Amino acid sequence: MRRNNAPARRIAWRDSAVGGAGPANRKGAVMARWLVTMGIVASLGWTTFAAAADAVPDKKGIAFFEKRIRPVLVESCYECHSTKEGSKLKGGLALDSREGLLQGGKTGPAIVPGSPEDSLLIEAIRHDGLEMPPEKKLPASVIADFVAWVKMGAPDPREGGKVPAAKKEIDIEAGRQFWAFQPPKAVEPPSVKDKQWSKTNVDKFVLAILEKNKLKPVADADRRTWIRRVTLDLVGLIPTPAEVDAFVNDKSPQAAETVVDRLLASPQFGERWGRHWLDVARFAESNGNTDNVSYPHAWRYRDYVISAFNSDKPFDQFIREQLAGDLLPSENTKQRDELLVATGFLALGSKPRAQNNPDFQMDVVAEQIEVATTGFMALTVACARCHDHKFDPIPTSEYYAMAGLFTSTDTLYSAGGGQGNGRQKNTGFHELNGEPNMAEVRQKHTTALAKLLENRQKVTAELKRLGAVSKDKPADKNKQKPKKAAKNQPPVKPEDMPAVEVKVPKNASPEETDKIKQLGEDLRHCMDEIKELQSNAPPAGELAMGVRDLKKPNDCQICIRGDSKNRGVSVPRGVVSVATIGELPKIDPNQSGRLELANWIASPNNPLTARVAANRVWQHLFGRGLVASVDNFGELGERASHPELLDQLALQFVRDGWSIKKLVRSLVLTRTYGLASTHVAKSYEADPDNIHLWRHSPHRMDSDQIRDAILAVSGQLDLDSMSGSIVSKSPEEVVQQGRLNPATFSDASIRHRSIYLPIVRNAMPEALELFDAPDPSLVIGVRDVTTVPSQSLFLMNSQFLVQQSRHFSERLLAVGDLGDSARVAMAFRIALNREPSAKESAESTEFVKRSESAIEAAEKNKEQIRVRAWAAFCQALLASAEFRYVE
Template sequence: MVARLFLVVTAIGLGSAAEKAVDFNRDIRPVLSDNCFTCHGPDDRHRMANLRLDSENGIFKVVTPGDPAKSRLYARISAPTASSRMPPAQTGTVLTAAQIELVRKWIEQGAKWERHWSFTPPVRPAIPDVRNEKWARNAIDRFVLARLEREGLKPGAEADRATLLRRLSFDLTGLPPATAEIDAFLADKSPDAYEKQVDRLLALPQYGERMAMQWLDLARYADTHGYHIDSQRDMWKWRDWVIDAFNHNMPFDRFGIEQLAGDLLPNATVQQKLASAFNRNHMINYEGGAIPEEYQVEYVADRVDTTSNVFMGLTMGCARCHDHKFDPISQKDYYRFFAFFNTIAEKGLDGKSGNAAPILEMPTAEQASEAAWLQQAIAEHEAAMPEKDTKALLAVWQKTALTNLPAPPAGGLIAHYDFDGSLADNAPTVKGKVTFIAGRPGQSAAFNGETQIEFPGFQAERFAIAFWLRSGALGEMTVLEGGPGFDIGVEDSHPQPDFKRGSPLYVEYKGRRWHSDAIVFGGEWHHIALNFEGATPALLLDGTSVRMENVGAANPIPAGALTIGDPHRDKPLKGDVGGLRIYDRLLTASDAAALALHEPIRAILTQQESKRSKDQNGRLLDYYLRYESPPDLRRVYSELNDLKARAAQLKKDVVNVQVMAEMAKPRDTFVLARGDYRNQTEKVTPAVPALFPPLPKDAPANRLSLARWLFTPQHPLTARVAVNRYWQLHFGIGLVKTTEDFGSQGDAPANRELLDWLAAEFEAHWDVKAMQRLIVTSAAYRQSSQVSAELLEKDPENRLLARGPRFRLPAEMVRDNALAVSGLLQKTIGGPSVYPYQPAGLWEELSRGETFTAQEYHESTGADLYRRSMYTFWKRTVPPATLTTFDAPDREKCTSRRLITNTPLQALVLLNDPTYVEAARALAQRAILEAGSEPQARLRFLFREATSRRPTANEARILLELAQRRMEHYRKHPELAAKLIAIGASKPGNVEAVELAAWTMVASTVFNLDETITKQ
C-alpha cells in the first residue's frame, strides 16, 4: 500500500500545473480503501460508528467541501493525540503526512466525489491532440503520447527490425522467428512490411495456441482432479476448442457466452456444449470421509470466483463469509450470484473413475457411425430372442438342471470350506469378526483387513487349492498362506485403459515368486485354482489356464495352519473369499470349469425361486443361454454378447469431457453464515450484484441470461478487463496492473482514457484478432526497450510507456523456444496431454496407488517428448517442475497474473534439465552440419538462431574460447563427451562426439543468456 501511494504521490509531483488538482479516484480512494474501508466500508455488519466512507452519502457526513477545518474526517486523521487519531493505533495502520495532506487538499479543492472508476460504464473518450503527430501510428499512440507530453517525456526510438519481429513472433505465436523469416523481413522494403508480418503471424495456427496459454491459466485447466488423490480427468477436447476458437477469431462475446452457458443455448451444438467445460475445470474430490455437501458448495464457489475474476476482474470470493470489506458487494449479492451456478447435475464426491458427471461424449465420425450400427444390430438380435420365449425355455430346463449339471470334482478332496453362514463344522481359529455375504458359489466371508481365519494345515508335495476371490481394494495383499508352505495373493495394481485397475496374482512357493500373466479386477468375482507339483505352480483362472512367470527369489514360507487374512501383514486382505477346496491331486481343465462355471449355478438352483435375487436370476439366465439353450438361440445370444462387448469397448474408447448441464429441479440456494455449508440462513434466487444494472426484466434468471448480461453495453467491466489482459500479454503489465482486481483495492489505470477507448473499440465488434493487431501495430509497442537510467528511475515499471516492453518469457515459452531453435519442436496442434522429461520419482511422494489413476509418471516417447509445453500433462499436486520453476501456477485456482521471479534454480534448469541439454546438443549439431567447419560461422549460426541477432565481437571471442576449452577437455575425456551427447531420446547424427559435445556446451551457455529467454 505504501509503495503504491508513493507512486501516486510521485506521479502527482511529476505532473503539470493542470494535473495538480487532487482526483478522488486516483488519489483519495486508495488511501481510504487501504486504511479506512475495513471499518467504514461496505460491510455493514462490521461497520464502526455507523460511518461509511465508500459512498457519497456517507463520506459527506464527515466532509465539508472547501473547508478542511470543519471536516471531521480531516480532524480525526490529523488529530495530535494517538487516542483521538484515526485509524486507531491498534489497527496497525498509520496515515503518512503526504496522505493526510492529500485529503486536506481534496477537501480544500471542493471535495469532488466520484464513484469508483471501474463501476461506471466506459465512454469512448475523444482522441487527444498531440504535438508530435508524426510519431503516432494509430489512436493508441495519441493517448500514450498525450500522457508523455504532459510528463515532459519523449517516446523511445523504434526497435530494430530483428528485435521487432522476435517480439512480435513471441507475442502472437509464442515461438521465436526462424532466421529465414527475419531475413525476409529485413529484405522487405515495402512500407507495410511490418503489417504484413503481423497478418502472417495472426493467420498461423500457433496464434491460437499462444492466446490459449493465457486462457488456460484463467480457466484453471489441468489434467487431474486435484486434492490429495489428484487422479486423472480428460479435458483436452475443451483445450482444443479454445485453441480453435482463437484461430477462427470467434467474437469474444460469443467466446464467453458459450463457455459460461453453451449448454443452455437454443438447439445447442456439441461444440457449444463442449465450450461449457470452462466451468468444470475446477478441482473435484472423492476422498474417503469427505462430505459431499461441503464439496458441492466448494465447486460452486469456485465458479463464482472464476467467473467474476475472468470476466469482471472482481474479488467476489471476499463476500462469501461476510459483506465485501472494500467493494459494494454484499454477502447476499454473493449468494445470489452463486445461485446461477448451483443448478448443475453434479455430485459432491465424484471422479474416481475418470471424468465426473455430467459429461459429454465426443465420438469421432467413425465412432459415431459404428455406434449407430451396433445399436441397430443389438436391437435386431434382442428382437430375435423374445424375453417370454427365453424365460419359458429356461423354466423347462430348470426342472432337470440339477441332475444334469456337472458335479464339483470330489475325487481327492481333502478339505472343503463353504463359508455358508457358519464355521462351526470346520473348527477354525477366528480372530476378529467374520461377516457372511451373498457371494460365490453361494455365500462368502468378507475380510476387512482385521479378520483372520485359520484352518488346520496339511502336508503334500502334489496338491491343488481352489477358491473364489473378490478383492475390494487392489494393491498388494496376501489372501491365503501356510499349508505345505505357500503364499497366494494379489500383486500391486496396474492401470487399464478404461481407468479400471487390475492386478496379477502372485504365488510364493519353495523360495520362488511367480506372477500371473492375466489379472484380476477389483470388485469382480474370480475363481482361482492352483496346481502344485514340484516347484512350479500352475494357474487356472476362471476355468482357463493362465501362464505363471517366475519373477525371482522369495523367502521360504514356513508350513503351518492354512490362514486367510493375516492382519499383521503389511498388506492384509481386504476382500471376499468363498468356496475354498483342497485336493491331494491336480485339477484338470474340466475340474476347474466345473468349479468356476457350474458350481455357482448349482448353488442358485438349490434355492427356492422366490428367494433368488435379481442378480442370481440374471446369472442363471446367462448360464442357460450360453451353455444349455438350443443351438440357434445359443448362436444369437453369443453374437449379441459380442456386439454388446464391442459397444462397451467403443464407449470406453470415446473421449468424454466434463461439461455443464442443468438439474431437472434446481437446488435451493441459501446465504451461508460464515460461508459454511452447514449454516443455511436466508433463501435467495439468482441475481447480479446490486451495484450493477440488473438483468433484463424479461430474461430468465439462469446462466445464459447472466452470460449475455456480461456483454451488454451497460456492463462496466467486461470489455475493460479483457483489453487490459491483452495489454498485459503484450506489454508485460496491464494498464491496470492488478489484472485480477478492478475493485477498490486494485491499482488505478495508468492511462484511464486509453483503457476506456480500447474497451469501447473492443466492445463494438468483440474482435480479438483486431485488438491484437491494433496493439502490436502501434508505435508504442514498436519502441525499443532500451532505457536510460533517468527514465528507469522515473518510471521503473514502464507505466508511462516511453519505451517498449521487456520481460522474461512465460515458462511454456522458455521451453518451447529451446525446442524451436534446436529443431526438435513438434508443431502438432491439439490432442491429449503428453509426458515430457521430468525428474524421476517426482510423483511418488504424493501418489496414492490402489485404484487411482495419474499416480505414476510414464514418460512419453517419440514426437510427444517435443510437443509444445501447453500440452504437458498438468497434475495439480505436482505441476510440471520445469514450468513451475519459471513461475507457472499450479492451476488449482484461476490465475490472472503470473509473478515473474529470477532465481538460481532457473539457471540450473537451463543447464541440466534433459530438455535443454538435448536441445543444446541438437542446436550444436545443426550449427556443425549447416554452418560449415569454421568455428566463427558455427557460432554466428548458433547465436543468431537462439537470440535472433549476431554476436558482438566480444561475445564471439568469449564463446569461441569456451568452445576451444571444451574441445580440449573432451579430447582428454572422450567418455564424458559420449555421456553428454547421449542425453535425451533423440540420437546424435553422424557428427564426431568430441566436437559435438564442445559445441553443445556453447549452445547450453547461449540458452542461459538473459537475452535468449527474454522478450525485448
C-alpha cells in the same frame, strides 16, 4: 498495503558478475566476457543475476487466504477468538484480523510470517501441546493449507489503515459511481504537441499522458528486435533466421502488417493465446489435494480453447459457450460436441477431498463463481461468501443468488473416470456423439440392452426364488438399475460371457422342475441375445468434462458466515446488481440460470467484460495492464493508468465483433508497441515501472516460451498438435500418488509445445514449474516472475538442457564447409536473432577451442570432441539472459 494484483516493481537490469551489463553494452561485453573467462559454469552462474522481479505479487497469496484460510477461521475459530461486539476473547487472542494474529494472545504471537514451525497457531491446530479447535482436530489437508499460508508470509487483507474501511451498509446506487461500474465512454483522441509521432489513435492517448508528465518516448526498436518481440508475443516462438531476414529486407510500407498477418494466421497463435486463457481458466488434468485423481478428458477443453483462438471465435460467444454451452442451440453434431466440451471451463477446478463432506457442494460452487466472475469480469464476488464484500458493493445475498445458478447445475468431471479409491463418486461425463446419427444408433442399442438386462434380472431373481443356482449369478454381478448398467458397462465380447448352468433342487416339485427348466431356457436365450447385441455394439462415444442443468433447479439458501451447515433464507437466483446497467436478467424457473448469467456477462452493456478482456490483451503485449490488477477491477484493484484509452479499446473491441485477433493486430502495429527498451536514466527515475509507456518494458519469457524456444533452437520442436494427453493414458494410481515423474515431460521424448504437456496439480513439469508456471488451482491473469538458484541449476545441470544443447551442436555441425566464426554467427542468428560482434565472435571461437582441449583428455573420438565442445558453447548460449529476455 499494495492493492490486490499490483505487480511488484521490476528492476530492468542489474550489474552482472562480469561488470556493468546494462542494455547499452549488453550485446558486447556481457556475451563475450562469459565465454572467455572460465567456461560454461561461469557463464551460467552469471544468469542467476538476470533481471527479474524481486517480490512476488500478493494476489496469489490473498486468493489462497480467501479460498483456503478465511472460511476455516470463520467456521472453526471466530466463535472464541473474534472481536465482534459481545464476544469474549479466549486467551486474549483475536483471529479476525491480521493485527490480532501478529499480536497474539497471552502466550504470544499466533503466527511468525514465513516460519510455520515457530508459529503457535500451527502448533495449536496440529494439537501439538496446544489444541485448537479443542473439540476436534482439523483435517490434515486444512493443516497443510495453514502451513503453506504461513510459509508464503501469511498474506491477509484483514487489516486497517491502508485499506478502505468496510461499509456498514451497502449502497448499490452509490457503488455504481465507481469507475469500473460505469459504462465505457467514447471520447475523441486527445490533441498532442508532437503531431508527427503517433501512427494510430492509441499512440495519441499514450503520447498525451507522456507529455502531461514531461516524458519523451524512446526511439523505435530496430527491425530484428521488433520481429523477435512480435513473434514471441503472438505465437510464443523465436523467429527463424529466414523470417528475420525476410522482414529486415522487406522495404515496403506494409512489411510489419505482412508479418503480423502471417503470425495471426498461424496455428501457433491459438496455442500461445490459448495458453494465456488456460492460466485464467485454472486448467489442470488432475484434482489436486490429497487424492489428486486424474481428469483424463480435460485435454478436450484445452483443444477447444486453442481452436477458439485460432478461429477468432467472438469473445462474447466464447463466454457463452463456456458458461452455458449445453443450453445453446447447435446446427450439427460437431457443433453440439464443441459446446459440451466448452462447459469443461466450470468443471476443471480442484475439488474438496470427499463428496460426502457437507461443504463439498458449496466449495465447488464457490470455485465456479470465482472463475466465472474473476475470469470474465475481474470482480471478486467470491469474497462475499462469508459476509458482505468488505470493499465492493456486493452483498452476501447476491453471492448466494449467483450460487443458486450453480447449485442448480450438475458438474460432470468423474475424477479418474470412476477409478481410484472410492472416495470420489463417478459423476459422469458428457458423451460426445461424434459422427452424425451415432447418438441415435447408440440410444437404440442402449434401450435394447437395457430391456435384455432387465429381463435377465427378472429370470435370475425367479430362479433364485425357486432355489435354482445360476453359475453366472448376473444379479450379484450387476446390481445397478438396468438402464444405468447398460449405459455405463463397456461392450461385452461373446467369448467373455460366462456359461450359464441352472441346477434343479432335489426337493423341487414336478411343476417347479418344469418351470425351472423353462426359465433356464429363457435365461440362455436372453444371454445369447445379449452376446449378439454386444458383439455388434456401436463404438463408444468420446467423453468430456462439463456441466448440465439439474432436472429440478432450486434457489440457494444463504450459508450463515459461509457455513453450509448453518442455513438462512433462500435467495432467488440472480446476478450482481452493481455491475448491471438496466434491468436485472430474469431467470427461467425451469433452468439453472447459467444461460442468463452468460448473456449478462457477454452483453455489450456489461461495464466490465469488454474492458477486462481488452486489458488482458494489453497486458500480454506490453507486460503490464492498463489496469495493473488484471484480475481485480474492484476497490482494492489498481486504477487505470490510461482510463480513456481503456474505454476506447473496449468499445472498439465490441464494434469489431469481439475479435481478439483484430484487437491484437491493432495494438502490435502501434508506434507504442514498437518502441525500443532503451534505458533512459531520467525517465526511469520519474517512472521506474514504465506506467506511462515511455519505452517497451523488457521482460523474461514465461516458462512455456523458454522450453519451446530451447526445443526450436535445437531443431527438436514438433509443431504438430498433440492428440490427447499423457494423463489420459496413465494408470490412475500413478496420477494419485504424483508418480508421473514430471522431469520426463521436458526431455526430448516429448517434443511438442509446452501447452500439450500434462498439467497435473502437485506434479508440474520441472521446466515449467522452475520458471514460474501458474498455480493451476487459481485464476491467474499475470504470472509471477522470480529469480531463484534452482533456475540456474536447471540451466547448468538438467538432462533437458544438456540434450538440447547437444542437438543444437549437431544442428550447427551438420552444415558443412563452415569455419568456426561462421558457425558462431549461425548460432547467434538462430538463438538470438542477431549477428555477433567481432569481439563476441573471436571470444566464442576461442571458447570452443579451449573446450576441445579440455575434452581431449577424456575423449579420443575426434567427432565427439567436436560435438561436445560446440554443445558446451550452445548450452552457454541457451542459458544466457539475452536468450530468455524479450526486449
